[in-house]
Amino acid sequence: MSDKFLCVLIIVLSQSVWGQSQERIAINGKIASNTNDLEGVYVVNAQTEVMATTSGDGAFSIMAKAGDTLVFSSIQFKESRVLLTTENFSDLNFTVRLNMVMHHLQEVIVRNYSGINAVSLGIIPGDQKKYTQAERKLHTATALNPTANAGLMAGGSVSADPLFNFLSGRTAMLKKEVAVEKKELFMKLLEKMFSMDHFVNRLKIPAEYVKGFEYYAVDNDKFTVILNSDNKTATEFLLGELAVKYKEILAIENK
Incomplete structure (x- = not known):
C-alpha cells in the first residue's frame, strides 16, 4: 500500500516539476465578434504580464504555456479571460469570442433647427427683398449699375445694359416670365388649399375644366390678393363667386 502511494506521489511531483520547468512558446490565435473592427485588442498573459495586440483581422501571437491565463481587454469589448490548455497550442483555429460592450444612452434630446437660415445667422439683412428666379433675372437685366464703368470716367457712369435689354425685347x-x-x-x-373633390363636387366644375378654372381664378387680381x-x-x-x-362662360361657349 505504501509502495503504491509512493509511486503516485513521485508521478505527481514529477509532473509538477515538469510543468514548472516547461518553457513558454508562442501561441497563435484569433478573436471573433459581431464586428469587423478587431484591431488593437490587448492580449495580456496574467502570469508574466507580457502583452500583445490584435491585428486588423483579429489575429494575435503571445508567449505562454499551458496553465497560463490570457486576458483580452478593449474599450469596445467586455473583458474575457481564457485558461490555456495543452490542446490550445496545437489548435490551428484557436479562436476566442468576445462580446461587445453595449452603451446605453440615458437621454436623447432632439432639437428643431428649422429656423436657422441666412437671415437668422446674420449673413443677409432681414428686410432684404427676396426675389424668385424670374424676378432675379428681370432685376439683373433692368438694374442700373453706377459702378459698371467706374474708372473710365470721372465719378463713374451708368451701365447701358438696361437700355439694350429694353430695345432688344x-x-x-x-x-x-415673372x-x-x-x-x-x-x-x-x-x-394645396383645395382638393379636386372640392372643385368637382362642391363648386360643380366639370373635372376636365378644373385646370382651366384654376387659371381663370388666378388671373383675377382681387382673388390672388x-x-x-x-x-x-x-x-x-x-x-365660389368665380365658379x-x-x-356661365362655359355654358355660352358650349352652345
Missing part, C-alpha cells in the same frame, strides 16, 4: 420677355411664374405659384397654392393672405374662408367665398361666372 429681353426686358419684355423677362416680365412675361407673370407666368407668379401664376404658377398661385396655382400651387390654390391646389386674398389667396396670398392664406385666409381660407375668404378665399373659398370668392372662389358661378366661369360656369
Whole structure:
C-alpha cells in the first residue's frame, strides 16, 4: 500500500516539476465578434504580464504555456479571460469570442433647427427683398449699375445694359416670365388649399375644366390678393363667386 502511494506521489511531483520547468512558446490565435473592427485588442498573459495586440483581422501571437491565463481587454469589448490548455497550442483555429460592450444612452434630446437660415445667422439683412428666379433675372437685366464703368470716367457712369435689354425685347420677355411664374405659384397654392373633390363636387366644375378654372381664378387680381393672405374662408367665398361666372362662360361657349 505504501509502495503504491509512493509511486503516485513521485508521478505527481514529477509532473509538477515538469510543468514548472516547461518553457513558454508562442501561441497563435484569433478573436471573433459581431464586428469587423478587431484591431488593437490587448492580449495580456496574467502570469508574466507580457502583452500583445490584435491585428486588423483579429489575429494575435503571445508567449505562454499551458496553465497560463490570457486576458483580452478593449474599450469596445467586455473583458474575457481564457485558461490555456495543452490542446490550445496545437489548435490551428484557436479562436476566442468576445462580446461587445453595449452603451446605453440615458437621454436623447432632439432639437428643431428649422429656423436657422441666412437671415437668422446674420449673413443677409432681414428686410432684404427676396426675389424668385424670374424676378432675379428681370432685376439683373433692368438694374442700373453706377459702378459698371467706374474708372473710365470721372465719378463713374451708368451701365447701358438696361437700355439694350429694353430695345432688344429681353426686358419684355423677362416680365412675361415673372407673370407666368407668379401664376404658377398661385396655382400651387390654390391646389394645396383645395382638393379636386372640392372643385368637382362642391363648386360643380366639370373635372376636365378644373385646370382651366384654376387659371381663370388666378388671373383675377382681387382673388390672388386674398389667396396670398392664406385666409381660407375668404378665399373659398370668392372662389365660389368665380365658379358661378366661369360656369356661365362655359355654358355660352358650349352652345
